Amino acid sequence: MTVIRPFEVVLLGPLWIATVYSLRRTLTKDPRSALLSGMVTLITLSITVGVPGIRRALETATGAEGVTTLLTHLFSLSAMTCLIAFIRHLTRGTVEGSVSGSRRSTVRTLSLPVVAAALSTAFFLSPRPDAEAHFLTQAPTTPIYAYWSVYLLYLGWGMSVSGRLCYRYRIQAPPGPLRTSLNFLCAATASGFLYVAHRAAFLVTGQRDFWPLSIGGMLATTQTLLALTLLLIVAGIAWPGLVDLGRARRRRRRLRRLRPLWEAIGQAVPEVVLPLPPELSGAPDVLLYRRIIEISDGILVLAPLCDGAVRAEARRRLASAGLTDARLDAAVEAVCLRSALDRKRSCTDVLPERETPLPAGSGSEPDDVGDGEEQGARLELVARSFVNPAVIRVATALQDVPTGTAGANAR
Template sequence: MNSVFLGMACLLAAAAAYWVLGRGTPRPTGTWAMGALLGSFALAFATYAPLFENAVEGVVPHVARLLSNCASLAAATAVLAVSFQLNLEPAEAQRRVRLRLVLFATSALGMTVLFTYEQMTHRSPQVYALYLLLFISYLGFAIVDFLVQAVSQSRSTRRSSVRIGLRMAAAGCVFALVYAVYKLTVLISLGLGFHLVSDHSECSSLVSTPCVFSVTSPALAVLLICVGLTLPAVVYPVSQAQRRRWEAQSCEALSSLWQDLSAAMPNIDPAFDEAASNDSDFLLQRRVIEINDGILALRPYRSRRVQEVAQGTFDAGTEAGAAAVEAAVVKAALAASKAGRYADKVALPSAEAASRKDLRADTEWLLLVADAYAHRVGRVADDSQPEPVGA
C-alpha cells in the first residue's frame, strides 16, 4: 500500500509542479487552482500511506487524519475554483471562489480546533462527532456543487476530450459521495452511541470493510477527478500534433493538382511571406484557396460533354465517383486551356464541392479530387477527354 499511495502522491505532486512552474507565461486561466488541486490530492494520497501516517503520528498522534481531511477539503475547493474560472465570467468566478475559500478556511480552522480539543479529552466521541459533522458538511456541499456543474457542462461542451473528462470527474464525485455517506454513517453511529462502524482501524486491504469506503472510494474519486480535469490539457497537444501532421500530409497530397493549376495559371500563385512557410495551417489554407481559384479560373474551359462522359464512366452517386468526375473535367479543362479551346457548353459546378462549408471539409473533397486526378484519370485523348486509367 505504501508504494501505491506514495507513488500516486509523487505523480500528483509532479503534475502540480508542471501546472504551476511549467506552463510558461502568461499562465492560462485556472493554472493556480489546478496546481492547488493536484497538490492537495497529492497530500491526501500521501496521508493514506502507512509509512507517512506512522511518521507524522510519531510527532502528533492521529494527526494524519486531520491532514488528510483538510487536504480533501482543499482539493474540493480547488476543483470548484477550476470549474468556476473556466466556465464563468471573471468577476462572478472570483466572487464564488472567494466565498468557497472563506468556507474552507472556516471549516479547516474549526476541524483543527475540534481535533486539538479531542486529543485533550482523550478522543471524546462527542467531539469527534462534531469534527465529522463539520468535515462532512463542507465536503458534501462541494461535491454536490461540482457534480451539478460537471454534468451540466458535459452536456453543453463541443470538445469530446472536455466532455469525457467532465464525465470522468462526475464519476469521481459519485465515489466521493460514497465516502461522504460512509462518514455520515460513522457520525450517526457515534451520535446514537451504537459504534456500528470503527473509523480508527488500520487498513490492510483496499477491498475490506470499512477500508473500501474510507480509503478506496476517496482514492478512486481523487484519481477520476484528477484524470478528468487534466485530460483536455493532455489531449490538446496530441490533437494539435495530429492536426499539423494531417495538414502537412494534405499539402503534399494536393501538390500534383496544385502544380498543374499554378503552371497553367501563374496568377493564382502570388509571392508570400517566407516566414509563414512553416505554418502548416497557413500553407494548407493557401493551397486549398489556390486550387479552388484555379478551378474557378478554368470555368470557360470546363466541358459539359466531358462531364457527362465521365459521369457515365464513374459512379457519380458516390463521393469518390463524384471526385473522379470533377478530376476528369479539370484535367480536360487544363488541356483545353493550353490549346486555347473554350468549351461549347460549360460544365455545371460540382455539387459536392458546393456542399463543403469549412476548410477541413473542403480539403477532404480536394484530396479525393487530387487522388483521382493523379491515379484514376489517365491521359487526355485527342478529343480533350481524359481516359480512365486502364482504358
C-alpha cells in the same frame, strides 16, 4: 502494511500524468488554467502523501506521528476550494450574478484558512494513531469528532456547491465536450457525496456496534469511493482538452493528405496561395481552412482546362476498374486536375473563359462551398486519389485523348 495499496496504483499514474500536463498551463494568464492546475496538483499530492511507504518515511523524518493524515486532508480541502473556484469561473455570467459571486468568493477565500486552523487544532489535540492504524478508527474522543466533523462538513459543502453549479450550467450548455465534461463532474460530486456520507455514517455508528461492515470493509469502500470520485474529476477536467487534441490530430492528418494536391496547384497557379502570418502557421484549424480555400480557388482557375472528353473517358475507365460513388467522383476529378495541370504547364496564353462544368463542389459560387468539414473531407478524398498510382496511370494514358472546345482554345 504494504508500501502501496491497490487503489493508489490505479490513481497515481493518471493523476501524475494529469499533473505534469496541467503544470504547463500555469504560465498562462487564464485564471481557470491556474485553478485547474492547482487542483490537480493538490489532489495528486494528497494521494501521494497517503501512500503507506511515503507516509512512514515522512513521519519518521519529521518525528510527528500521523501528521501525513492532516496533510492529506488539508491538500484535499484546498483542492476542493480550487474546484469550486474553477467551476465558478467556467459558469461566470451564466449561473450567478457577478456581484453576489464576488462576495461569496471573498467568504470562500477566508473560510479555507479558518477551516485549516480548526482542523489542525483538533488534530493535535487528538490521540495519535500508530503507523499501522487509520485515524478514522481511533477510539472516539471530542477532538476526533471535531476533526472529522470539520473535514466532512467542508467537503460536503464543497461537493454541494460544485454539484449545484455543474447541474445548473449543464442544462444550459449545448451538446458537446463541455456538457460531457459537466456530466463527469456531476457524477464526481454524486460519488463524493457517497464518500462523505459513508465516512459520516461510520463516525456516528461505527463505534456503537451498529456498523454492518468490518473495519477492513469500511476502509475498502472508502478507498473505492475516493478513487471513483477522483477519476471522474480527472475525466471531467481532461475531456475538453482530449477532444481538442483529437480534433487537432485529425486536422494535421488531413493537412498531410492535402499537401501534395495543394503544392501541385500552388506551383501551377501561385496567385491563389497567399502568405500566412508566422504566428498562425502552427494553428491546424486556420491552416486547414486556408488550404481548403486555396485548393478550391485553384480548381476554379484550372476548370477551363478540364476537358469534357477527358472527364468522360476517365469516368468510363475508372468505373470499369471498380470505383463507385464518392471514390469514383474523386478519382475523376483528380484525373481532370492532372490533365488541367499538364495543359497549364504547356500553355502560355491567358486562360479561356470556362466552357466546361466545374468539378462538383469546387466553390464557384458562395453556396457551393458548403460545410467546411464536408468540403475538407471531399478534397481529402480528391487529394488521396491525386497521388494514387492507378489514377496517375489513367491520367497519363489520357494525355493523347482528342480535346473538346476548351482544350482547343487553351492551345
